[in-house]
Amino acid sequence: MKRIKMLIVDDEPLILEEASEALEFEGYDPLTASNVRDALKIAHGNPDITLILTDLKMPGQSGLDLVEILKHEFNNKLRFIVMSGHGSSDVENSVIEQGFTFIRKPLDVDELTEIIKLRLKN
Secondary structure (H helix, E strand, O other), X not given: OXXXXXXXXXOOHHHHHHHHHHHHHOOOEEEEEOOHHHHHHHHHHOOOEXXXXXXXXXXXXXXXXXXXXXXXXXXXXXXXXXXXXXXXXXXXXHHHHOOOEEEEOOXXXXXXXXXXXXXXXX
């Protein structure tokens, strides 16, 4: 059975490792990037990616920058989850109003995997 491929983007190595291990344990095929530039390279080289899990605030370009670029390039075929440890309710509401799922850091891996299962159904 083919595993669902996902891309995790975060500038914090521990978040990348934790999320990647949790998703691999759940049977997914996670790829990781620590910035938007590397994420774009990976996305372009892996057109079978289904979901992007991205940090909101990163040095240089933000997670929302990444989402906007990939939405355009992939014609809205990707699903996105935006995460942040800096999220105020205003930031969270803004992300949700744009149609994206939001999750707070530090990550709760059980919550993360449940959210991913829901996003993949819709």
